[in-house]
Amino acid sequence: MKKVITVALAGNPNSGKTTIFNQLTGARQKVGNWPGVTVEKKEGKFFFNDYEIHLIDLPGIYSLSAYSIEEIVARDFILERKPDVVVDIVDASNLDRNLYLTVQLIELGVKLVLSLNMIDVAENRGYHINHNKLGELLGTPAIPTIGTKGDGLKELLEEIVKVKEGKESKLRSIPVPLGREIEEEILKVQQKIEKNSRLSKKYSPRWLSVKLLENDKDIIEKIRYSQYGDKILEQVEKSRNHIMSIYNEDPETIITEQRYGFIDGAVKESTHWTKKDRITLTDKIDKVLMNRILGFPIFFLFIWLLFQGTFTLGGPPMEWIASLVNWLSHIVEIHMAESLLKDLIIKGVLGGVGGVLIFLPNILLLFLGISILEDTGYMARAAFIMDRVMHAIGLHGKSFIPLIMGFGCNVPAILATRTLENKRARILTILINPLMSCSARLPVYVLFAGAFFKKNAGNIIFSIYMIGIILAIIMGQIFKKTLFKGESAPFVMELPPYRVPTIKSTFIHMWERGSIYLKKMGGIILVFSIIIWFLGAFPTNGGISFKYKDELKKIDKVYENKIEEAKKLKSQKSTQIIKNLIKEKEEKK
Amino acid sequence: MGKEKMEKLLTLENLRTGDEGIIIKILGEGNFKKRLLEMGFIAGEKVKVEKYAPLKDPVEYMIKGYHVSLRHEEAAKILVEKV
Numbered sequence: 001m002k003k004v005i006t007v008a009l010a011g012n013p014n015s016g017k018t019t020i021f022n023q024l025t026g027a028r029q030k031v032g033n034w035p036g037v038t039v040e041k042k043e044g045k046f047f048f049n050d051y052e053i054h055l056i057d058l059p060g061i062y063s064l065s066a067y068s069i070e071e072i073v074a075r076d077f078i079l080e081r082k083p084d085v086v087v088d089i090v091d092a093s094n095l096d097r098n099l100y101l102t103v104q105l106i107e108l109g110v111k112l113v114l115s116l117n118m119i120d121v122a123e124n125r126g127y128h129i130n131h132n133k134l135g136e137l138l139g140t141p142a143i144p145t146i147g148t149k150g151d152g153l154k155e156l157l158e159e160i161v162k163v164k165e166g167k168e169s170k171l172r173s174i175p176v177p178l179g180r181e182i183e184e185e186i187l188k189v190q191q192k193i194e195k196n197s198r199l200s201k202k203y204s205p206r207w208l209s210v211k212l213l214e215n216d217k218d219i220i221e222k223i224r225y226s227q228y229g230d231k232i233l234e235q236v237e238k239s240r241n242h243i244m245s246i247y248n249e250d251p252e253t254i255i256t257e258q259r260y261g262f263i264d265g266a267v268k269e270s271t272h273w274t275k276k277d278r279i280t281l282t283d284k285i286d287k288v289l290m291n292r293i294l295g296f297p298i299f300f301l302f303i304w305l306l307f308q309g310t311f312t313l314g315g316p317p318m319e320w321i322a323s324l325v326n327w328l329s330h331i332v333e334i335h336m337a338e339s340l341l342k343d344l345i346i347k348g349v350l351g352g353v354g355g356v357l358i359f360l361p362n363i364l365l366l367f368l369g370i371s372i373l374e375d376t377g378y379m380a381r382a383a384f385i386m387d388r389v390m391h392a393i394g395l396h397g398k399s400f401i402p403l404i405m406g407f408g409c410n411v412p413a414i415l416a417t418r419t420l421e422n423k424r425a426r427i428l429t430i431l432i433n434p435l436m437s438c439s440a441r442l443p444v445y446v447l448f449a450g451a452f453f454k455k456n457a458g459n460i461i462f463s464i465y466m467i468g469i470i471l472a473i474i475m476g477q478i479f480k481k482t483l484f485k486g487e488s489a490p491f492v493m494e495l496p497p498y499r500v501p502t503i504k505s506t507f508i509h510m511w512e513r514g515s516i517y518l519k520k521m522g523g524i525i526l527v528f529s530i531i532i533w534f535l536g537a538f539p540t541n542g543g544i545s546f547k548y549k550d551e552l553k554k555i556d557k558v559y560e561n562k563i564e565e566a567k568k569l570k571s572q573k574s575t576q577i578i579k580n581l582i583k584e585k586e587e588k589k
Numbered sequence: 590m591g592k593e594k595m596e597k598l599l600t601l602e603n604l605r606t607g608d609e610g611i612i613i614k615i616l617g618e619g620n621f622k623k624r625l626l627e628m629g630f631i632a633g634e635k636v637k638v639e640k641y642a643p644l645k646d647p648v649e650y651m652i653k654g655y656h657v658s659l660r661h662e663e664a665a666k667i668l669v670e671k672v
Contacts, residue, residue, distance in 0.1 A: 063627040067620055096653045097629050253615070256626040286640075295643040384658050388644035391660065397647075491647055491663060492624055495656040 002052040005164050008078060010105060011089030012098050013060035014377075014496035016117045019147040020089055021057045022508045024157075031512045034059075034073045040418070042512070048157045051164075056083065062097075064104040066218035069423055075218075078110055079203065085160050086110045092122035092129055092144070093497075095271065099138075099263045103176050106138065109204045111171065113159050114142035115152070121497075126275030134270035139174040148502050175206065178258040181246055185239035186210060192232045199226055212236045213243070214252045282377075282497040290381055299385050302378070303404055310366040311408045311439065317361035325354035344533060352529020353521055356411070363412045364514045366405060370416060371509040373401075375501030379419065380493060387491060393473045394480045396422065396491065399429040403472075406436030413438075415517060424484045431479055435472040437465050559584070599671055601636060601650070601664040609637045610669030617666045629653040630667060 011017035021029075025044025034041045042057040058077060059070035066072050078086060088105055090098040105112050116122075116131055135142035141159050145152035162168045178186065189209035194200050199208070211219040213236060220236075223229050243251040289298055329350050336342040373379045379398070387397030395403075398420050405413035414433050420426040437445070445464055449457040559581055566577045604610050612634045615622050629652050630636070639649040639656060647658045 062624075065623060065627065067624055067627075094653075094655045097655055100627060100629070249614075250618070252623055253626060253631075256623075257631045260629065260631050290640065290643070290649075292641075292643050380658075384642050384647060384649065385644075387658075387660070388642060388646045391646070491658065491660045492628055493647075493658045494628075495649055495658055497656075 002047065002050055004052045004054060005085065005160065006054045006056070006081075006083040007160055008056045008058050008083040008086045009089060010058045010074060010078075010086055010101065011060060011117075012062055012091065012094075012101060014494060015060070015089045015091040015098060016147040017057065017060060017089040018509070019502065019505050020115065020117065020145065020153065021055065022505050023147060023150050023153060024053075025055055029508075029512075031516060034077075039070055039073050040512075049161065051161060053157070053160070061101065063101060064108070065214065066216055068421070070421065072218060078105075078108060084111065084164050085113060087113045087115055087156065087160065089115045089117050089147075092116040092119045093125050093127060095122070095127070095129070095267055096260070096263055099267070100259060102138065102140075103259045103263060106140065106174070107176055107207050107210060109173050109207065111163050112140040113156065113163055114138070114140055115156055116142055116144045117147050119144040119152075120146050125280070126273045127271055128273065129271045131270075134266060135170050137266040137270060139170070139172045141168055141170045148505075176259060176262050178210070178255055181243060182213070182251065182254060182258065185213060185243060185251075188239055189213065189232065189235050192228065192235045193223075196227045196232075199223070210255065213239060214255055215240070215250070280497065285498050286381070289378070290385070295385055299382060302373070302382070303401070306366070306369040306373070306401070307405070307408055309369055310362050310405070310412065314362040314365045318358045321358045321360065322354075325350055325357065328354075340537070343537060344530065347536070348530045348533030349526065352532065353526055356521055356525050359409065359411045360514065360517065362409055363415060363517050364510060366412045366416060367513045368506070368510045370401070370419060371506045371513075372501060374419065375499065375506055375509065377496045377498045380495050383493060384495065391491075394476050395429065396420065396425045397493075399425060402429050403433060403436055406433045406438060408439055410434050410436065410438045415513065418513060428476060428479055428484060432472040432475050435468045435475065437468050599669055601638075601659070601667040601669050602661050604636075604638045604669065604671065606638050606640055609635055609672050611635055611672055613668040613670055615667055621663070621666070625663075625667070628657060629655075635672070636667075636669065 009017055009021055021042065021044065025046055028046060029042055029044040032041050032043075033039065039059050044055045044057075046053055046055070056077070058074040061068070061071045061074050064071060064075050066075065077083070086105060088102050090102060102112075102114060114135065116129060116134075119129070122129060129144070131142040131144050141163065143152055143156045143159050145156055147153075159168070163171055177183070186206060186209045189212055190205045193205045193208055199205075208219060208223070212223065212232070220233065223232055240251050243254060247254050288294060291298075329346050332342060332345050332350070336345070370379070373382065379401075382401065383397030385397070386400040390397050390399050399417075401419070402413050402416040405416055410433055413436070414430050417426045417429045417433070420429060442461075445461045446457070449460040449464075453460045562581055563578055566581065598613065599610070601610060601612075612630055612632055614632060615625050615630060634652060637651040639651050641648050642658075647660045648664060649656055649658045650664075651657075
């Protein structure tokens with residue numbers, strides 16, 4: 001039996017966390033959702049020496065405050081499920097801000113290993129990090145890595161094992177100093193918490209105290225109904241007021257400043273940088289891609305490429321799948337005896353799931369495009385360029401791509417909203433997406449416009465599209481004021497440096513999302529196809545269709561009699577009369 | 590606060606491309622303030638205005654060596670001293 005180590009991967013967005021996760025687990029990963037929330041959960045298993053490592057990829061987060069669902073998910077996992085080791089992936093070229101999460105992990109008192117990722121980029125920028133020194137100062141081992149090349153990952157795994165076995169001497173829990181005044185208040189709150197033995201056994205009392213002073217809503221609710229809860233919160237209130245009277249600023253601000261102060265100190269002592277104010281490649285690329293005049297045309301060119309790539313390149317494989325489904329139906333048709341089960345397989349299963357399966361090429365291609373846009377760092381720029389327009393209708397710049405894809409097909413477009421981090425923005429974008437007229441509706445529009453507005457058919461079709469967009473804007477506003485009341489998400493969006501994505505990572509990224517679609521097809525879509533088939537097939541005898549058949553028989557009989565009579569006339573006229581009667585009969589039907 | 594200092598006290602929204610400012614204080618409260626603080630917008634930190642979006646909003650800033658974008662309404666809540 002191999003020993004199992006549970007490892008949680010934590011890190012900022014754009015820290016290369018996903019790349020490392022993919023490098024370590026390869027294709028052996030399981031994608032799902034965290035229970036109860038629409039946040040992607042990725043897990044993978046692999047063997048290293050004598051160990052079986054269970055790797056859980058936590059959502060990319062900047063902090064462990066209960067600011068977003070992602071942060072709550074990550075925090076709860078660490079607090080409640082207590083992984084053996086937490087690996088914090090840190091972007092070494094953006095050390096200060098990335099270490100903020102690290103400091104919070106240190107405060108949580110977890111067994112931590114730092115991965116100083118993209119160390120090559122940091123070196124190129126002129127940051128020379130003494131990782132041993134940094135690790136020593138933070139009280140956690142730090143391993144330099146280059147995720148895209150797989151460098152340092154073996155050392156990282158060795159370190160994980162060492163920490164798990166308690167053989168790492170660099171790992172020591174050091175309290176992050178928060179300043180004399182704050183420390184005094186922490187102690188006071190801590191004393192009250194320690195009276196509740198259940199609470200202080202489960203969580204670190206110091207950590208709870210800091211979180212309470214920071215006015216962390218999630219923790220306050222946890223404490224409120226526990227033993228001595230009111231006493232603890234009373235002390236918190238007193239301490240917060242005391243801190244505010246001294247600093248003339250709320251405690252969360254002071255605590256954040258202290259944490260950054262601690263980081264500053266550690267970074268200054270462990271790194272030195274040689275080059276200064278060098279214009280990076282990213283700056284040069286941005287000069288063109290985000291140019292005031294060129295920015296929009298280039299953006300629309302990319303969108304056009306994405307659109308064409310998804311729907312034009314996706315066309316032929318779509319037809320292949322369609323003919324495959326037809327072929328399967330045909331096989332069933334020939335080889336199965338007439339029965340309800342046969343009808344279910346052909347109309348329910350193959351008709352329902354097959355009808356959705358044909359979108360798979362579209363979805364894979366769209367996600368390939370989106371993965372490239374995301375992994376290179378252009379997606380954030382697209383949101384930056386489009387935000388002014390989208391914000392006017394109450395959305396985020398990132399909503400633009402899912403909405404524009406809706407004109408091609410709403411199915412992949414709605415799936416593309418997975419790129420939106422904010423849940424409210426995501427649901428809002430999904431809700432108004434069907435108002436973007438997809439390409440499958442165009443033939444229907446053409447038919448109706450041609451039938452009812454012969455002269456103005458073109459204008460009518462154009463106006464249907466425009467009305468859809470206007471309706472989307474109006475519905476967006478209504479939803480925002482009713483279903484999604486409250487604080488809207490601030491647009492504090494990082495613009496990461498441009499990066500060349502690895503092919504492996506991009507394809508895994510694409511497949512992850514495409515496979516979610518496939519899973520849905522095996523599950524919910526299959527079930528609903530069968531339900532819809534059931535509603536159509538039953539009742540088998542009687543009902544409207546039964547009456548309809550009766551009517552048909554009656555008509556047939558009436559006309560047969562008439563035709564018989566006409567034949568009896570045996571005149572020249574009779575053939576003409578018979579012809580007319582047959583025509584009349586068909587019309588009546 | 591002296592009159593001279595008042596004149597230099599601006600919000601981040603007032604700064605133009607290429608300008609640099611030192612953060613004095615974040616106005617506002619709740620999640621928004623907390624998020625800005627955690628992203629490194631703390632008192633004493635230097636911010637540089639990198640560029641405006643083609644439609645003027647949002648604006649790209651550089652702080653703590655990384656790039657971040659804020660809308661005007663958000664930048665208006667950050668008090669800075671121009672340097």
